[in-house]
Amino acid sequence: MSAARLPRVVVALMLLAGSSGTVLAVQPDEVLPDAKLEARARDISSGLRCLVCQNQSIDDSDAPLARDLRLIVRERLKAGDDDRQVQDYVVGRYGEYVLLRPVLALHTLLLWLTPLMALGLGIFGLWRLSRRRADHETKLSPAEEAEIAALTRRDR
């Protein structure tokens, strides 16, 4: 349950002197002066995959390509794009592969519906089970009825 981690909440950012070369995730020189815009940039970045890395978001990655993408995201934000437009822009350039959260479309329907289908299947199984048991309990064949009748008569 790492939803709490998702919204990069209180990002206390301090921009001090100097500019560095490259690498190690977000660098001080990349940080936007507008804290709100920067928070949005971080949020968007954490949902974009670093294309040359193994399962890292561009926000976490220290690859140069990730840095380029981070800068693109910030540039688009500065140009006044909303989050959606920034994402669409990056997807337009790099394809759907860049999205860590896959879109909901025909080819991902099965993926997104898995939790519901699994739950539904389980509930259906339980329902069948209870039905079958109810059947077993209530319905006796005429032969069985006769047998029981015979047994109870003998007991008496």
Add this chain to the structure above:
Amino acid sequence: MLIEVGHFALALALALSLVQAVMPVWAARSGDAALRAVATPAALGTFACILFSFGALTYAHATSDFSVQNVIENSHTAKPFLYKLSGVWGNHEGSMLLWVLILALFGALVAVARNSVPPVLRANTLAVQGLITFVFVLFIITTSNPFMRVSPAPVEGNDLNPLLQDFGLAIHPPLLYVGYVGFSITFAFAIAALIDGRIDAVWARAVRPWTLIAWSFLTLGIAMGSYWAYYELGWGGWWFWDPVENASLMPWLAGTALLHSTVVMEKRDALKVWTVLLAILTFSLSLLGTFIVRSGVLTSVHSFATDPTRGVFILAILILFIGGSLSLFAWRAPMLRQGGLFAPISREGALVMNNLFLAAACATVFVGTLYPLLLESLTSEKISVGPPFFNYTFIPLAIPLLLIVPFGQTLAWKRGDVHAASQRLFAAMGVALAVGLAVLAWTWGGPMMAPIGIGLGAYLVVGSAMEIVSRARGYGNSRARTVGAVMRRALGLPRSAWGTALAHAGVGIVVLGIAAQGWATEALGTVKPGESLTSGPYVATLDRVGPRTGENYEETTAFLTIRNTAGDFIGTVETGKRFYPSRKMNVTESGLLTIGVSQVYASLGEMVPGGAIGLRLYYKPLVLLIWLGSVVMALGGAVSLTDRRMRVGAPARAKEKAKALPGTMAPAE
């Protein structure tokens, strides 16, 4: 010479495990009890051979014997001794040898365990375990031989991947493997039951201790891996939904479901077919995990083994065991007698819900992990399924599951009373609500999910405590009046009750730790000596930057002093960048300062001309609870294991007692 003997011992183990696999099956056909009994010494012999083989490889690593290829590739004379030892399993060949060692160890334990397992079931179980061992030893001998020699021997080795030269990663694989491989026993029991066509409460009782052991170790293994990723990978995350992490999470989810369904089976004679299926799936997922890691099919940060020929072999193993066992299941399961009934509102009903949500969560992780691979091979479309997907799908399944936990403990077997249970859980709900609201008010304007999570965690912890208290207090006439009486009775409760409460409280503690990460703060900046960086309530001042030399690395270290915002001294932290010359690799060593269960986390970035450094500073409130809670969960498993029902020979005595006191019901636990 020792190396060759080790290699030979492995070949001997191959033969012995085949004997262990074949004899009981043969015996079942001929009805020869003596033949069947061969399984026990065969299992012990297999274990002894593999142990010797493993010892030989360990000796080669410990003495830096560079005539062995495996040692050259993964060791170095300057490597600290601990990592020379952990280097044995810090590579593909050695870790597979560790895998079969644990496999054979479990086989040997089943062979000598003196609990009341029917002899046929035991022999069949050993046969299945023998078959698994045989196939994996064959895999090692044919594709991953760790005993390969090199002539002439070089004077120096290539050293172990620096990321793996770490205490956490030294113990992570053994823990994880005991977990993974431990489920092979439940798998073997399930297959044995299917072969035999008989399954009952005795089976459930026989399986339960093994499930508990495997589950506890898997919990610890996953937690250890998570903590390692947290401090070693240098960006402070503790779970990345990485395929390799998912590979360990899936058997854990299925194993947790299995742990609960065997209870239902033992107590209520229900869920038999489902339990057998779960036992098969849990180990299948363990095998899948091995396949994912070992074949490198889904490459990720952790995959340090990438070799397609091995991948194909493991895929064949996967098909043999998963396909074979599921076919056997489809064929034989309909013949198993369906078990007892259960009402929806009862403890077994709650446990069924537990299984429903755990299975759905497991299916989600499974599909999420493999979907990109499948889609690409079918349509050549490339998509990514990353953390946001799992957060959106997994958490909605986890929350209802967690909400049911205290109800499951409180409801009675057969026919529970939701109203009465709610009343008994009133305190837990009240505390949770109060805590959640208080935290919300205190952190107003902060993240909304965090106070909810804190409330949920408190609900679980208090719910577990209340369960012990209310059971110790008793009901009606037998209600204890004094605190002392309650305490005495609490201590007298079955260990399994304590184990359950501890494990569930552990889950609550984990939830608290996760929720608190909503308030984590991050700061990054470029600082010169004397300058500071503030993150949350803490200020780090850079004292100096200097070089430092380790046994096999050079390090540039930043020395920091941590103060609170009022200026009081809290502690010091060192973070550095290490350079390992033998591998020409740079590794960031994060610096951690533990304050209670919270941590200040510093990570050194780039060096800036002019004496400044890039610095990343996190404040991680209550973060240690994530792993401490996991330890509490595993401890709960361990306490349950000491329950007298699980103890060697205990079931026999319990049965005698039950006979002596006709009409008494086993206590609900």
